[in-house]
Each structure stands twice: as C-alpha cells, then as structure tokens.
Amino acid sequence: MRFQLCALLANGLMLSTSHYTYSQEGCQKDQRCTMVVYSEQTDKWQIINKSRAERAFSPFSTYKIPNTLILLEEQKIDTKTSYKVDTHAYPVQKWWPSVWQSDDIKVKDAFSYSVLPLYQMWTNSLNKPEIKTYLSQFNYGNQDINGPLDEFWLNSSLQISAMEQIEFLRRLDEKTLGLSKQTYQTFDAIFLKQSTSEYQLYAKTGTGPIAKKTYLGWYVGKIENAQGTHYFAFNMHAPSFKEMVNVRVDKAHATLKALKII
Template sequence: MQLQWPSLLISGLLLLAVNSAAAIEGCHKGEQCTMVVYSEQTDTWQIINKSRAERAFSPFSTYKIPNTLILLEKNKVDTKTTYRVNTKAYPPKKWWPNVWHKEEITLKEAFSYSVLPLYQDWTNTLNKPEIKTYLSQFDYGNQDINGPLDGFWLNSSIQVSAFEQIEFLRRLNNKSLGLSEQTYQTFDSIFLQENHADYQLYAKTGAGPIARKTYIGWYVGKIKNARGTHYFAFNMYAPTFNDIVKIRVDKARATLKDLGIL
C-alpha cells in the first residue's frame, strides 16, 4: 500500500544536514545502512553491508536525476526559464518551504530543493510509453512505472538498489545513455553541488516512508578529485522524516571520509 504522508513530498529539500558531520559516525557493518563506492580509475569497489546494497527501494527524490535528463532531452525544461508552481493543479500546503512559493524558480533550484509540485507538473507533460522507453534506455532500476504518472517514484512501483544507482551514474558520466551532448552538459551544471579546489561533488538526496515508522534516506552522486571519479550510493533507515533529514548527508559524508574518498 502506498503511503501518502506530507513529509514524503519534501524528500529532497535539504541538501546539507543540520548537524555537524564530526558528531555523526559513518555507516558500519551490521547497521541499517549501506554505502557503495566505485572508483573508476582504479576499478575498485568499496561496499558496506552488501546484502542491503543489493536490495531495491523506492528512489524518492533521487529519481530527479533520470527525470531531469528526460525533461531536458524532451525540451520540457531549460536553465534560462524560471518557473512557478501550478497552484491550481497542486494547491499550496502550510508545510511547503519558502522556495516552493517563489514566483521565479530556476531548474537548478527545483532540482536541489526538490520542488516536487514542479516536477509533478513537468512529468504530467510526458506520457508513460516515452518515460518507459527512456528508463529502458537508461536501464534504470526495475523500470516499473505502473504507479501514478506524477508519483511512481514516491514509495510506489519503481524501485532501485544502491548498486543500480552506481551503474546508472557510471553510464551517465560516460555519456552512454543515448542522450544529446547538450542534455549531458546542462545536467552536469545542475547536478554539481560543491565546487572546491581539490574536489567537485555532484549529489542528490531523497527520502520518504516505506513502512510505518520506517523512512529511507538516500544520498547518491559522484566525487571528482585528483585520484579520479568516485561514484557513491548511500541509504539508511530512520523512524521519522526529521531524523532522516538531520543525519543522512552527514552520515554519508562521514562514511566517504572513512573510505578515503572525501
């Protein structure tokens, strides 16, 4: 049964957790979490809790990665236009963050702050056969989009594992998804979250309920540094949405530090 909780709708809002990363330990063997890292230049895998890494879950807002690619390729969105939520189709809720109420929202803001009603409205301009074609082309997760057109990625039909997230990110980075060069270049600028002298971080969060008192939190992406490109996919459980939002990114980053990636 699909859960319809308001907190599910802001699954990707916070890209940076509130707590200090130094206060949170990384993911360890036996915990209800997993981290998969693939370092391309050395062809090296680092895996914590492999059985969980093989298990497929709802992608929640990490689905905005393939979704944005499809929307760009179909010329449904662009980086020059600013957007506003269609409040007739998606009436505002009291809990909506301020950025969702803005009259001018860029595509990068919509991606980074997971402006779900915008993505739902955009996805409604597509149809299931063309989405299915792209997801098959991408080989993304189980490719099951039988759920609602504007929400099959929200604890519904489509499922993806941490390993599958990594393989998809590798195909994206290697430009082997069958998309235009312009789509790859545009998305790269949207995906980039931190640009430092010694590394660049490309990432997307996601979170939502998969059972009563069980939320999953995702953090997936890639890190480019002097040692090459490192793809990562992390997920964990927490009993509430607030718990997930507070620690998922810091726990993932602490794990990446433990593994020598950050």
Template sequence: MLKRLLATGLLSLSLLQTTMAQQVEPCEEGEACTLALYSEVSEKWQFINPSRAHQDFAPYSTFKIPNTLILFETGQINSADSYSIDLHRYPQQSWWFSSWREPAHKLKSAFDHSVLPLYQQWSADLGKTAYEQYVAEFGYGNKDVSGPVDRFWLGDSLQISAVNQVEFLRKYKHRQLGLKDATYEEFEPVFLQRSGQNVRLYAKTGGGMLPEGGARGWYVGIVEDAAGSHYFAFNMDAENFSQLAKIRVEKALASLRAFNVSVPAMKD
C-alpha cells in the same frame, strides 16, 4: 489526498540538511544503512553492508537525476527559464516548505530544493510513454513506471538498489545513456553541489516515510578528484524523517571518508 502526499511527496525532499553539532559516524556493518562505492581509480567496488546494497528501494527524489535528464532531452525544461507551479493542478498546501512558495524557480533551485509540485507537473505534461522509454533505455532499477505518472518514484512502482544507482551514474558520466551531448552539458551545473580545490561533488538526496513506520533516505552522486571519479550510493533508515534529514548527508560523507574519498567542504 493530503495524507498520501505527506507520506510520499512531502517527505521525498532534499531539504532540511541541518549541520550537526556532534560528530556523525559513518555507516557500520549491521546498521540499517549501506554504502556502495565504485572508484575508477582502483576499478574496484567497496561496500558497507553489501547485502543491503543490492536491495531495491524507492528512489524518492534521487529520481530527479534521470528525470531532469529526460526533461532536458525532450525539451520540457531548460536552465535559462523560470518556472511557476500550476496552482490549479497542484494547489498550495499548508505543509509546503517556504522554498516551494516562491512565485518562480530556476531549474537549479527546483532540483536542489526538490520542488515536488514542479516536477510533478513536468512529469505529467511529458506523459507515461516517454518515461517507459527512457527508464527502460537507462536500465534504471526495476524499470517499473506503472504507478501514477506524477509520483511513481515516490514509493509507488519504481524501485532501485544502491548498486544500480552507481551503475546508472557511471553510464551518465560516460555519456552512455543515449542522450544528446547538450543534455549532459546542461545538466552538469544543476547536479553540482560542492566544489573545492581539485575536488567536485555532484549529488542528490531523496527520502520518504515507510508504510511500516520510520523513514528511509538516500544520498547518491559522484566525487571527482585529481585521481578520477568515485561513484557512490548511500541509503539509511531512521525513526522519523526529521532525524533522517539531520544526519543523512553527513553520515554518507563520513562513510566516503572511511574509504579515503575526500569531499569538499560545504560553502557558507
């Protein structure tokens, strides 16, 4: 069981975002990475490695975007309450990150730190039927939630491409997912990661180990500036998860800047 979690849950985190001393280069043609970008300003798609942008991969923790929306919509969670991990169902493990060991979490913290055991127990409590319904209605990836209800997004049955990630985000932004207005409004501050003068970045990381070795990671979201909204999905492969976590976000942002999409600086 531990080996299974280490290969999926532990490494599906949005943690370990280390600031790099050296300049991180954008994704380039021929590398094991891709960027799918749709700007409503130009109403055009732009790609780095377009064939990879259409390949389906496990969403890992980027599934926390639709999952949190589903959990809000069904009343499983809210932004005001604090939540504790049920240690009888998900006993504390030696590999848990310090942020997971806190006695309680607000939703924003659970989302940003990808507190896997909380999302697992919420998903298990909600049940498979709800996920079958909402994932199908969202048109999210291959819509296959046949894997275990508390980890089907962690390299199990659910798969999605960078292009479909962007299409899902556009539906979310335009409130075309069939959800209550209150659900979108409650989720927006959870999704927000950075803000600056006339620029906001909404985003989520995700990643995990690959069966054949190495790691794969995501960074997906929306940049809103004075001109409009830019929807992006970036993924890349790395030799190991540590290497992936060090450069994933900055490589994605460098790739956005290569297409003249500005992003706000990280706050201290």
C-alpha cells in the same frame, strides 16, 4: 498520503541544508544502511553491507536525476526559463518552503530543493510510453512505472538498488544513455552540489516513508578529486523522518571520509 509525503519531503529540505560535519558515525557493518563506492581510475569497489546494497528501494527524489535528463532531452524544461508551481493542480500547503512558492524557480533550484509539485507538473507533460522508453534506454532500476504518473517514484512501483544507482551514474558519465550532447552538458551544471579546491561533489538526496515508523534516506552522486572519479550510493533506514533528515547527509559524508574518498 500524497500531501503527507510531500510535507515530509519539504520539511526534510529545510533540515538537510545545514553545514556538513563529520562527527556523525559512518555506516557500519550490520547497521540498517549501505554505502557503495566505485573508484573509476583504480577500478575499486568498496561496499558496506553488500546484501542491502543489492536490495531495491523506492528512489524518492534521487529519481530527479533521470527525470531531469528526460525532461531536458524532450525540451520540456530549460535552464534559462523561470517556473512556478501550478497551484490549481497542486494547491499551496502551509508546510511548503518559500522556494516552492516562488514565481522565479530555476531548474537547478527545483532540482536542489526538490520542488516536488513542479517536477510532478513537468512529469505530467510526458506520457508513460515515453518515460518507459527512456528508463529502458537508461536501464534504470526495475523500470516499473505502473504507479501514478506523478508519483510512481514515491514509494510506489519504481525501485532501484544502491548497486544499480552506481551503474546508472557510470553510464551517465560515459554518455551512453542515448541523449544529446547538450542534455549531458546542461545536466552536469544542475547536478553540481559543491566545488572546492580539493574536490567537486555532485549529489542528490531522497527521503520518504516506506512502512510504519520506517523511513528511507538516499544520498547518491559522485566526487571528482585528485585521485579521479568516485561514484557513491548510500541509503539508510530511520524510525522517524526527523531523525533521518538530521543524520543522512552527515552519515554519508562520514562514511565517505572513512573510506578515504573525501
């Protein structure tokens, strides 16, 4: 199961780096998706499919947001060092993208390209009491890390809803997670996905199987534009991994466009 899941995640990375388009239909009422947007300056919530927005799911790679914060705070990683996967602990698989096999992986690339075995190595340098303390401090999802130390965020014990993702991102921006100033500043640069003359996009994807012929896809983050800061959390179901990674980001962006955020 571990290698199958990793393969799906890796393949998804290669498919999801295409240019964003808005031809994809956005999330609609009663579809198997949700979008939550909170606009800070206007104190406005926009929610599509509220009951689903309140339903908790595995965070998959969106867990790299709190995980990176913990690792930075504990000084397990830094942005100047180059890293490589320990292939004795995590043997190279034929489906690994080339970036996973590099001897010169920076933290921002590990985050952006979801270098799972590297994050698993880093997480193994922590222990469950440490992680539990941080997730309680963050009030992140159900805070349940009873699953394997290097997999509890991969369709295992840790669960979080779209509404909870928003609240966590707001606490992150408000710097009320109990972390150092340096950690917040460093992570901000890691989280930045795209900067244009009209907006700055901070985002993280996450995808994986949760049941037979059922895949979950996440897209969470924030957009800063002339109207202020807009936090968003999107998730959807798809019957196949290929279908998921072909549409998840486009569908989320189309929804944000329909809600007049971008």
